[in-house]
Amino acid sequence: MNPIVSIMIITSILSCILIIVSFWLPQMNPDSEKLSPYECGFDPLGSARLPFSIRFFLVAILFILFDLEIALLLPLPWGDQLPNVIQTFFWAMSILFLLTVGLVYEWIQGGLEWAE
Numbered sequence: 001m002n003p004i005v006s007i008m009i010i011t012s013i014l015s016c017i018l019i020i021v022s023f024w025l026p027q028m029n030p031d032s033e034k035l036s037p038y039e040c041g042f043d044p045l046g047s048a049r050l051p052f053s054i055r056f057f058l059v060a061i062l063f064i065l066f067d068l069e070i071a072l073l074l075p076l077p078w079g080d081q082l083p084n085v086i087q088t089f090f091w092a093m094s095i096l097f098l099l100t101v102g103l104v105y106e107w108i109q110g111g112l113e114w115a116e
Contacts, residue, residue: 055111055114058111059112062103062106062112065102069095069096069099072095073092073095073096076088076092079092
């Protein structure tokens with residue numbers, strides 16, 4: 001039998017078994033711990049469409065941006081092995097400068113102040 005066909009058959013059978021087992025295993029027995037709010041204070045069984053603070057959303061977006069910055073600049077120490085080192089560091093400093101300008105702008109506009 002062709003190895004690709006056998007792999008497809010095995011994965012299909014395994015997927016079907018896991019789907020069937022997943023319907024049998026869960027037990028919906030809510031207790032006081034499961035019904036209590038999480039650490040963030042949201043009700044776990046309530047509506048998922050509750051409004052939340054725009055300030056919280058802004059801080060979360062800033063966190064994601066700076067997390068992305070770390071991911072983009074993480075390979076920078078290996079950038080000195082590239083043929084054009086100056087261009088690599090120029091683009092890295094451009095990213096840092098742009099993020100710094102954005103952070104200063106948010107700071108001046110009061111976007112980082114939590115109290116309203």
